[in-house]
Each structure stands twice: as structure tokens, then as C-alpha cells.
Amino acid sequence: MNVAVIGISYHTAPVEVRERASIRPSEVPAILQRIRAQFPGAELVLVSTCNRTELYTAGIDVNADKHRLFQILLKGDEHFRADELENHFYVKSDLDAAEHMLAVASSLDAMVVGESEILGQVKQALGIADEAGMTGKVLQSLFQRAFKTAKRVHSETDICRGRVSVSSLAVEFAEKVFDDLSTKTVMIVGAGETAELALKSLMDRGARDVLVLNRSHGRGQDLAERCGGRAIQFDLLEDYLARADIVISSTSAPHLVIHAAAVQRAIDIRRGKPMLMVDIAVPRDIDPAAAHIKNVYVYSIDDLQLIAAENIAKRREAVEQAWIIVRQGLTEISEHFEGGGLREVLRKFDEHGREICEAALKRSLAKERLAGLPEPSREEIREMARKIVAKLLAEPREALKRAAKKGELDSYVRVVNDLFGFDREDINK
Amino acid sequence: MDSIYIISIAGVGCYVVASLLALASLLGVKPRGERVAISMMTVGGVILAGVLVSRGVGLTSLPAFNCFDAMVLYALALSGAYGLWSAYRYTPGIAGILIPYATLLLLCGVSAFRMHGGVPAPVQGPGLMLHVATAYGAFGVFSLASISAVIYLIQDGNLKHKRFGVLWSRLPSLETMDHITSRLIGVAFLLLTISILMGIVLIRRVGGGEEWVLDPKVLATVILWILVAVFVHMRASSDRHGRGIAMVAVFGLGCLLFAFIGVHLVAPSVHSFIQLGLRAGGP
Numbered sequence: 001m002n003v004a005v006i007g008i009s010y011h012t013a014p015v016e017v018r019e020r021a022s023i024r025p026s027e028v029p030a031i032l033q034r035i036r037a038q039f040p041g042a043e044l045v046l047v048s049t050c051n052r053t054e055l056y057t058a059g060i061d062v063n064a065d066k067h068r069l070f071q072i073l074l075k076g077d078e079h080f081r082a083d084e085l086e087n088h089f090y091v092k093s094d095l096d097a098a099e100h101m102l103a104v105a106s107s108l109d110a111m112v113v114g115e116s117e118i119l120g121q122v123k124q125a126l127g128i129a130d131e132a133g134m135t136g137k138v139l140q141s142l143f144q145r146a147f148k149t150a151k152r153v154h155s156e157t158d159i160c161r162g163r164v165s166v167s168s169l170a171v172e173f174a175e176k177v178f179d180d181l182s183t184k185t186v187m188i189v190g191a192g193e194t195a196e197l198a199l200k201s202l203m204d205r206g207a208r209d210v211l212v213l214n215r216s217h218g219r220g221q222d223l224a225e226r227c228g229g230r231a232i233q234f235d236l237l238e239d240y241l242a243r244a245d246i247v248i249s250s251t252s253a254p255h256l257v258i259h260a261a262a263v264q265r266a267i268d269i270r271r272g273k274p275m276l277m278v279d280i281a282v283p284r285d286i287d288p289a290a291a292h293i294k295n296v297y298v299y300s301i302d303d304l305q306l307i308a309a310e311n312i313a314k315r316r317e318a319v320e321q322a323w324i325i326v327r328q329g330l331t332e333i334s335e336h337f338e339g340g341g342l343r344e345v346l347r348k349f350d351e352h353g354r355e356i357c358e359a360a361l362k363r364s365l366a367k368e369r370l371a372g373l374p375e376p377s378r379e380e381i382r383e384m385a386r387k388i389v390a391k392l393l394a395e396p397r398e399a400l401k402r403a404a405k406k407g408e409l410d411s412y413v414r415v416v417n418d419l420f421g422f423d424r425e426d427i428n429k
Numbered sequence: 430m431d432s433i434y435i436i437s438i439a440g441v442g443c444y445v446v447a448s449l450l451a452l453a454s455l456l457g458v459k460p461r462g463e464r465v466a467i468s469m470m471t472v473g474g475v476i477l478a479g480v481l482v483s484r485g486v487g488l489t490s491l492p493a494f495n496c497f498d499a500m501v502l503y504a505l506a507l508s509g510a511y512g513l514w515s516a517y518r519y520t521p522g523i524a525g526i527l528i529p530y531a532t533l534l535l536l537c538g539v540s541a542f543r544m545h546g547g548v549p550a551p552v553q554g555p556g557l558m559l560h561v562a563t564a565y566g567a568f569g570v571f572s573l574a575s576i577s578a579v580i581y582l583i584q585d586g587n588l589k590h591k592r593f594g595v596l597w598s599r600l601p602s603l604e605t606m607d608h609i610t611s612r613l614i615g616v617a618f619l620l621l622t623i624s625i626l627m628g629i630v631l632i633r634r635v636g637g638g639e640e641w642v643l644d645p646k647v648l649a650t651v652i653l654w655i656l657v658a659v660f661v662h663m664r665a666s667s668d669r670h671g672r673g674i675a676m677v678a679v680f681g682l683g684c685l686l687f688a689f690i691g692v693h694l695v696a697p698s699v700h701s702f703i704q705l706g707l708r709a710g711g712p
């Protein structure tokens with residue numbers, strides 16, 4: 001099938017190395033053009049995320065040209081020695097490359113197994129390569145099969161069940177307390193990065209009304225502007241608390257910021273309407289006694305991390321089942337490509353035999369002593385020659401079919417190329 | 430009669446299967462089993478409704494005055510209320526509690542299949558039908574509201590005590606349950622009010638005196654009506670939400686069960702469908 005992947009990921013390289021090979025989506029077409037200029041006719045797809053940069057190819061002998069490709073992926077950065085690059089980059093070809101692609105798309109190779117973003121990123125990478133005219137039948141077919149396998153893994157296993165990041169868990173809690181987040185008010189206390197991520201997750205689920213309270217009012221205003229919310233003076237926290245359905249607190253204050261008495265007053269004003277409070281600050285911002293107030297649900301960073309760990313453990317249990325689906329996908333790919341390769345080799349075989357036969361017949365029948373032969377006799381000679389060629393090629397044809405069934409077609413194809421002088425690239429197109 | 434009995438058992442059997450599927454879905458054993466459970470419950474409901482019609486034709490009166498008929502009517506009213514709600518807005522997780530509850534009612538009722546009951550001739554007619562239909566309608570709708578409140582309390586306990594297991598993930602949000610409870614209790618209040626008013630009309634028609642007015646079932650139903658009125662007031666005028674109001678709704682289910690069944694176990698009643706044969710039951 002002559003496909004390969006050459007790449008770098010969190011398995012093989014620390015972030016200092018990965019960031020040198022990180023490629024923004026806007027840079028991808030130009031880099032693909034550079035590779036295509038050096039490898040005309042090759043099919044290319046470049047996947048670049050924060051955890052990996054991988055180039056999928058068809059029609060390139062990556063093992064022979066890997067150092068050139070390393071340099072292109074590193075955008076000419078000559079910071080690393082050749083042996084360092086060997087350690088950081090990996091190269092896989094044929095079925096190994098296909099298996100890797102299925103594992104990546106199915107989120108089995110992700111840092112957080114089961115995260116759903118990777119499938120979208122791989123689809124986006126294929127879209128960019130397709131728009132740039134870098135894909136062909138081989139990679140298109142391979143990626144579509146990878147997407148199909150990933151879809152099966154997501155729907156038939158628990159690998160994506162349960163959220164695993166602190167920010168997305170805040171959404172999970174919110175969805176167990178509230179029905180429709182678009183009608184809820186979210187209060188962010190302290191404009192920390194995790195709180196902002198949690199806010200973004202809530203807004204992705206429909207939350208619109210956002211109140212931002214930060215000791216530095218300017219920073220609070222910045223966050224409020226970014227998320228389309230309102231910045232409130234920090235001193236007014238208790239006045240606004242009753243309006244908030246969801247409170248996410250992440251200040252760096254060394255003392256409690258939201259006291260139980262204030263929460264009690266707020267819940268009385270709210271007439272028992274539930275209030276979700278997520279405290280991701282260390283030390284804690286929300287008085288633990290608030291958790292005992294009716295209709296108030298308080299969660300600390302430890303609670304969130306505990307659930308995240310449980311969900312990760314559940315996902316790990318589903319990994320084995322997911323790998324079974326990936327292997328089934330791999331078998332399909334193998335059958336598809338090796339079946340296609342076999343047909344191509346057999347076609348070449350027939351063509352080659354016919355060409356030899358026709359050339360020999362043309363030369364022989366043109367000789368003077370045979371020129372007088374009547375047409376039926378000439379036809380008989382032609383028929384005999386074709387049968388001889390067919391008989392000669394029959395056994396090699398059967399051997400090729402057996403090799404394809406055993407998954408050994410590639411090595412046989414190489415031998416056939418050498419023996420019969422076929423152009424290998426033609427066969428594997 | 431025997432064939433109708435066998436058909437009744439088939440109907441109850443559908444409910445039993447539906448209960449197992451709904452429970453399996455709730456407990457995460459068969460996550461997608463709830464819709465199949467609802468379909469099975471619908472099949473069982475249609476069979477049992479057919480049985481009631483057939484019994485009504487045989488008795489030449491409304492089939493609502495023995496234990497079997499009463500339990501089937503209550504279970505059908507509850508299933509119907511749930512079916513209508515699901516058609517309006519399907520809420521996963523409720524079936525795992527509601528269908529087993531309805532099945533329990535049916536299993537209690539099926540043991541009294543062969544008992545007979547009736548009503549005095551003067552009260553027979555469309556007024557009685559309206560009285561019975563609105564009463565069972567109110568019971569069905571109120572029970573669905575109360576079951577939603579039970580789910581609210583379970584989910585509240587999960588969230589408060591940080592029990593993030595399968596029930597936490599399978600049951601709906603607190604707000605969803607609160608919404609169902611408050612929406613349906615208003616409907617139940619309306620139906621119960623109509624039923625009580627029709628009951629008063631029927632008492633006047635038969636010239637009933639104290640034995641009707643001071644009937645334990647009538648008193649228990651009036652207490653239930655007052656409780657529902659308090660609930661409706663709490664939501665309409667004070668906009669109360671949360672655990673407290675859910676507990677009122679669950680207490681209401683206790684009152685309903687007492688008014689429906691419990692009262693017959695502690696005192697004789699003109700509405701009795703349990704002490705059959707002792708006296709002909711009224712509406």
C-alpha cells in the first residue's frame with residue numbers, strides 16, 4: 001500500500017522539541033507544497049496538534065528520505081543533531097502506519113485517552129490537504145476508513161464516557177443541576193486560567209450571562225470583554241451572589257472569599273433555587289460549611305480531580321475493547337489495499353505476458369518462411385503461444401494470491417518487480 | 430372470563446418485562462433499554478385497557494369498583510400521563526422508577542381479579558364517568574409529579590454526598606425534575622378539583638348524608654386536595670423551588686396512596702374496593 005507516517009509526539013519528545021515542530025493550520029499548505037516540490041506525485045496529509053506533528057504520505061519511501069522530511073517538518077531549524085532527531089521522530093510504514101492512524105483518530109494514542117478533539121483535528125488536517133490538492137485515492141480511502149473506525153470506537157465503547165478535565169467537569173456538574181444553561185447566570189470569581197477554561201466550556205454549552213469579579217478590576221474587565229460578560233467590582237460579590245446560578249471561584253487569596261452566611265442569604269433570596277459552586281482555588285475560596293446549606297452544591301478541586309481520575313480509569317478499561325475495533329478496521333484496510341495491489345500486479349502480469357507473446361508472434365509470423373501460412377494456421381500458432389505464456393505465469397499468479405491472503409504481498413511484489421522489471425510505483429499507485 | 434384473565438396476565442407480563450428493562454437501563458446494564466421498556470409498557474397498557482373495556486361490557490357498568498379495576502385504572506392513568514409527557518418532552522431516567530411502581534400496582538391488583546363490585550343505579554351515568562375519569566387522571570398526573578420529586582431527591586442526595594455513580598449519570602438534572610413536578614401538579618390540582626365537584630353533585634343526586642360527607646376516603650381526598658393546593662400556592666405566589674418543595678410532593682404521594690388504598694385498610698368506606706361483597710361500593 002506504500003503509505004507511511006513520519007512524526008513526533010508526546011511519546012517521543014518533550015514539549016521543547018514538539019513546539020519546534022508545531023505547525024499552525026495556516027502554515028500547512030505551504031509546507032505541503034515544499035514537500036510536494038521534492039516528492040512529485042506524493043500524497044500528503046499533515047496533522048499538527050499540541051501533542052503531535054505527523055506527516056502521512058503515500059508514494060514516498062520515507063525511510064530513505066526521512067532526514068529531508070525531518071528538516072522540512074522542523075521548518076529548517078538546525079538546532080538538533082541527526083541522532084537526536086532519530087530519537088524524537090518515528091517512522092512507520094504500510095500496515096504499521098495505518099494502525100497508527102486508526103489509533104490516533106480513535107483517540108487511543110492521545111495523552112488523555114478518549115478525548116474527542118483529536119478526531120476533529122484529523123478531519124481538519126485532511127480537509128486542508130485536500131483543498132491544497134495533496135490527497136489522492138490512497139490517503140483519502142485510508143483516512144475515511146480511519147474515521148469510520150473512530151466513530152465505531154466512540155459509539156461502541158466507553159472510551160469517551162465521563163469528562164476528565166477540571167473545566168469540562170464543571171459543565172458536567174452544571175448539567176446535573178440545571179436543564180438549560182442558556183438561561184443561567186455564571187459568576188467567575190478571580191480571572192484565573194482554569195476558571196476561564198471552565199467558563200469557556202459552560203459558554204460552549206449555552207451559558208450567556210456572565211459576571212466577572214476580580215480583585216484587579218482591569219483584568220476582570222479583560223476577561224468580561226473576551227467572553228461578552230459584565231465586570232463587577234469585587235466588593236459587590238455578596239450583593240450579586242444571589243443572582244448567580246453557577247459560581248466558579250479561583251482567586252489566589254490566602255483566606256476564604258465566599259462565606260457560608262453570604263451563601264445562606266443568597267439561597268434565601270433565591271427561594272431555594274439550586275446554586276452550583278465550583279471552587280478550584282488552593283487554598284479554598286468558598287467556605288466548606290456552605291456545602292451543608294440546602295440546595296447549594298459545592299465542589300472543590302479535589303472532588304473534580306477525584307472524578308477525573310475515576311473517569312480516566314473507566315476509559316482505560318474500555319481501551320482493550322477499542323483496540324479490537326481498531327484491529328478489525330486494520331484488517332479491512334489490509335484487505336482493501338492488498339486486494340487492490342494484487343489486482344494491479346495480476347493486471348501487470350497479464351499485460352506483460354500479452355506484450356511478450358504479441359511481440360514474438362509479430363516477429364515470427366513476419367518471417368518469409370511463415371509468410372505463406374494460411375490464416376487458420378497462423379491463428380493456431382497465436383493461440384498456442386498465448387497458452388504457453390498463460391501456463392508459465394499461472395503458478396506465479398497463484399503464489400501472489402496466496403501471499404496476499406497471508407498479508408505478505410509487499411515482499412512478493414518487490415521480487416516480482418525485480419524479476420519482471422515492473423515499475424514498483426506503477427503497481428502501488 | 431378465563432381468557433380475559435390470561436390476557437390480563439399477558440398485559441401485566443409486559444409491564445414486568447418493561448420494568449426489568451427500565452431498571453437495567455437506569456442501572457447502566459442496558460443503557461439503551463429505556464425506549465424498549467416504554468414500548469413494552471405501551472403494549473401492556475393497550476392490552477389492559479382492552480381488558481377493562483371487556484370487563485365493563487360484561488358488568489354493564491363502569492369497571493372501576495373492584496381492586497383489580499382500580500389498580501389497573503391507576504396504573505394506566507400513570508402510564509398515560511408519562512406517555513403524554515414523554516411525547517411532549519422525553520426525559521430519560523424516569524421510566525426506571527415509574528414503570529416498576531406501576532407494575533407493583535398491577536401485581537397487587539391482579540390477585541383480586543375475580544372480585545366484583547358495583548355502584549347504586551342512581552349514580553350510574555356520565556357524571557360518574559367524569560368523576561372517576563378525573564379522579565384517576567389526577568392520581569396518575571400527581572403520581573408522575575411525585576415520582577419526579579422522588580428522582581429530584583435522589584439526585585439531590587447524589588450531588589450533596591458526592592455519589593457520582595451510575596444513578597448520578599443516568600438520572601436527569603434537578604431543574605428538569607423540578608420543572609416536571611411543578612408543571613404537573615397544577616394539572617393534577619385541576620383534575621382533582623373537578624372530580625371532587627362531580628362527587629358532590631353525585632352525593633346530592635343519591636340524597637346522601639353524613640355517611641358520604643364523613644366517609645374516610647372523601648376526607649383523605651380532601652386532605653390531599655388541600656396539600657396540592659398548598660403546593661400550587663407555594664409555586665404560584667412564592668416561587669419556591671428545591672428540596673423542600675420536592676419533599677412536599679413526595680409527602681403528597683404518601684397522602685394519595687393513603688386516600689387511594691390505605692384508608693380502606695383502616696376504616697370502612699362507601700368507596701371501598703377492597704372489602705368487596707360487604708357492601709356495594711359508591712363512586
